Amino acid sequence: MAFTQKPGRASIAFSLSWQSPVAAHCERVFVRKINFWRDLFPGDMFDEAVALKPGESCARQFEAGVLVLPFSAGNIVTCPRSRFGRLQNGNAVTPVAGRFYPQGLAWSALDCFSGNMTPFRVVSVSDKELLCDTNHPLARYPLRLDAACVDFLEMPEERGGSCTDIAELVTLDGPGMQIPGGAGDTDFFGDYPFRRRNEQNDSLFYREPRMVEHLDGTAIGNVRELYGRLLDDGAKVLDLMSSCSSHLPEPPARFDVTGLGLNREELASNRQLTRRVVHDLNRDLALPFADGEFDAVICTVSIEYLVCPVEVLREAARVTRPGGKVVTVFSHRWFPGKEIQPWPELHAFERLGLVLDCYRKAGGYGDLNTETVRGYMRPDDDPHIRETILSDPVFAVWGSAGA
Structure with missing residues (x-):
């Protein structure tokens, strides 16, 4: 489609990338309606962004203290x-x-x-x-901002409206909070092994099958896209704390997947699995597999149930071949009472920091990364659409085993 004038609106996927002393980070934020006539792009990014066609992208690198207020010693009180x-x-x-x-x-x-x-x-x-x-947690870091045009939108007749500051939008509500801070590491482990409000034996709690998803359809698609980027075709994958689905890209034949979970019926219903193992990681931390048996290990929307996640991640590194990835993904829904006690009181990005810290304390990992995905639209037929039109956010941590 040819345009004789600049488009008025577009859907744009932004990616904010940065490097901390402990990991590489990427915050992905989808904005369904960018209004080029009034929304504010940082620096000189507007001129290139407004000319993008669907499928095209542009990027800019910003020094520390440009997209957010610069660090000030006066803000430490x-x-x-x-x-x-x-x-x-x-x-x-x-x-x-x-x-x-x-x-x-x-x-x-x-x-x-x-x-x-x-x-x-x-x-x-x-x-x-x-x-x-009180400084912004990103105040000390150079930041790269990418903008990928997803679609053009019609420009309705408008009167009034508000202006969106893109720099504020992508840095607001959490980015940067996942890195260690203070005089040392963040003290997530004052009470470890973690406790839970419901200390009932997990084998009893999960005795009855729960054929439920903890993510909406859009979020599941974002998780599949992430796994598709990180895992090689044909990889031998261990799906930790698996259930009725593994959230891997289709078709399932792309991977050889072993599912380890607590409910035999849920595992049997998961058509992406080629092997099924019933095992309670909160009673037996040792994974029943040989060293380096898998090319990759994934754990999807379940890390918050582990009372000893450091030891389980250490085991995950052991059963993964050198250089293979161990990936943990979570969101903001869980079985109430079975989550570890720090989890519900933490900001979502602090939970990301907790999981990242578990990888660091487990040892045996290199090339640590975090990634977040927010702002996508929830499917119209999702049962939670009346609560929020936004899709469940996706938070991920991964590292390479054998470091």
């Missing part, structure tokens, strides 16, 4: 313990070094209003005070 963590209902929050909290929890010390939800990081904790960092 002390807060007396007595002025932190008192919620409106009177309950107190115990600060943990490296964790993020809404600035409203320390509003009088941080000179903001009590309803401010902008996160800040607790750098360190002492008996009398906290050291708080």
